[in-house]
Amino acid sequence: MRVLIVGAGVAGCALYRRLKPLGFTIDIIEKSATLSSEGAAICLPANAMLALDKLGLSKPVLNLAYQVDQIEYALSSGKTLARASLHTAPLNKAPFVALKRDDLMSVLRKDIAEDVQLNTWLEDIKQDNNEVLVTFQSGETKAYDLVVAADGINSSVRQMVQPHSAPLTHKVTNWRFTAKKPVAGIQPTYYVGNESAFMIYPISEDEVYCYGQIMDEDGKFASLASNKAIQEVFSDYASPVTECINSLSEDQHIVLGQLKTVQHTEPLFNRVVLVGDALHGCPPSLQQGAGMSLEDINCLADFLEQHELHDALKQYQQKRADRVTWTVKESNKIIKLAGLGRSPIGRFIRNTIIRLKGPANVVGWRKLLTEMD
Numbered sequence: 435m436r437v438l439i440v441g442a443g444v445a446g447c448a449l450y451r452r453l454k455p456l457g458f459t460i461d462i463i464e465k466s467a468t469l470s471s472e473g474a475a476i477c478l479p480a481n482a483m484l485a486l487d488k489l490g491l492s493k494p495v496l497n498l499a500y501q502v503d504q505i506e507y508a509l510s511s512g513k514t515l516a517r518a519s520l521h522t523a524p525l526n527k528a529p530f531v532a533l534k535r536d537d538l539m540s541v542l543r544k545d546i547a548e549d550v551q552l553n554t555w556l557e558d559i560k561q562d563n564n565e566v567l568v569t570f571q572s573g574e575t576k577a578y579d580l581v582v583a584a585d586g587i588n589s590s591v592r593q594m595v596q597p598h599s600a601p602l603t604h605k606v607t608n609w610r611f612t613a614k615k616p617v618a619g620i621q622p623t624y625y626v627g628n629e630s631a632f633m634i635y636p637i638s639e640d641e642v643y644c645y646g647q648i649m650d651e652d653g654k655f656a657s658l659a660s661n662k663a664i665q666e667v668f669s670d671y672a673s674p675v676t677e678c679i680n681s682l683s684e685d686q687h688i689v690l691g692q693l694k695t696v697q698h699t700e701p702l703f704n705r706v707v708l709v710g711d712a713l714h715g716c717p718p719s720l721q722q723g724a725g726m727s728l729e730d731i732n733c734l735a736d737f738l739e740q741h742e743l744h745d746a747l748k749q750y751q752q753k754r755a756d757r758v759t760w761t762v763k764e765s766n767k768i769i770k771l772a773g774l775g776r777s778p779i780g781r782f783i784r785n786t787i788i789r790l791k792g793p794a795n796v797v798g799w800r801k802l803l804t805e806m807d
């Protein structure tokens with residue numbers, strides 16, 4: 435079978451690793467000139483670790499990662515709203531960890547980096563029931579049996595097979611960076627303010643991954659220098675947050691972004707199949723981006739191994755649809771919950787929900803892990 439994988443991020447590299455041993459003829463292309471990774475660090479809930487295990491990669495990832503034990507939600511003042519242990523069922527099926535993005539990508543790209551065709555993308559896709567004919571930016575055309583869109587949330591392949599499918603923006607500006615650990619032994623803590631929120635998540639004995647966000651209707655904060663913006667937005671937060679921010683050097687790399695959501699989670703367009711963020715890119719409220727991407731590719735590879743192409747793709751579509759759609763909706767619901775903080779009554783409702791139900795991400799993870807076979 436001739437397969438084209440478009441995009442060499444988490445989903446594309448992982449799928450290449452799974453399909454290569456099956457004897458398929460695979461091309462993997464990447465638009466960028468180099469294999470880099472954007473985004474400071476990454477948190478991997480237990481289902482992501484289970485999916486990595488299936489790829490034979492959980493050990494090398496664990497060697498580079500930091501395992502955490504509990505999740506805390508707190509007000510921006512530092513007052514605790516809710517805590518939950520990650521060592522109770524069904525959360526204890528695998529560890530919850532975090533690590534530098536580059537480290538995760540180095541594991542996923544080990545031994546395959548040279549197979550990736552850099553500086554390469556598609557200009558056109560035409561398909562019938564027998565094959566997909568693609569045109570590369572070089573003008574070259576080539577036929578495949580299957581094209582896999584693993585080209586991220588702004589997927590151009592998705593937009594070729596599903597016009598008008600650009601992701602929606604939430605008008606929420608965010609910043610990501612790593613910093614010196616502010617308190618020894620700190621566990622992942624999510625501080626919620628009125629229009630903003632800040633997460634501190636340990637990634638090693640000495641370092642934490644920080645993620646801050648603010649509702650930014652008119653793009654005011656996105657237009658400021660990142661260092662200045664985070665000083666301004668989080669100045670009245672509890673001391674672990676301000677310590678992280680104050681420890682940043684002038685030239686600290688801060689990743690600036692806007693939260694977006696894929697509108698329709700439709701995975702299959704005849705012989706073009708969507709995986710990863712191309713299928714379900716959404717806010718990182720449940721930190722499910724990598725986990726869902728790895729689940730997608732394991733599911734697709736399993737079916738391609740066991741069935742002929744048409745059946746395999748249908749089964750993939752059926753198996754992933756509900757889980758992926760639920761995850762996107764739930765992730766967006768948590769962003770709305772944070773948005774309640776804008777008014778006093780909204781804050782009362784938000785805080786009461788968190789106090790009664792526990793940390794919103796843990797509630798979501800329980801469902802996702804309960805439903806895993």
Ligand SMILES: Cc1cc2nc3c(=O)[nH]c(=O)nc-3n(C[C@H](O)[C@H](O)[C@H](O)COP(=O)(O)OP(=O)(O)OC[C@H]3O[C@@H](n4cnc5c(N)ncnc54)[C@H](O)[C@@H]3O)c2cc1C
Pocket residue numbers: 440441442443444445446463464465466473475476477478482554555556584585586587589590591608610691709710711712715717718721722723724725727
């Ligand atoms: C602020 C933020 C924080 C996040 N935090 C977490 C977290 O803690 N945990 C987690 O699991 N997930 C997190 N995510 C989500 C996670 O980053 C993604 O879900 C994950 O990277 C998806 O992998 P992917 O391979 O589908 O897409 P990507 O990682 O985006 O990879 C797509 C690849 O395709 C390439 N490409 C793009 N267009 C083309 C093209 N036309 N042709 C060829 N190649 C192309 C890109 O250069 C890239 O290499 C976060 C996301 C955001 C925005």
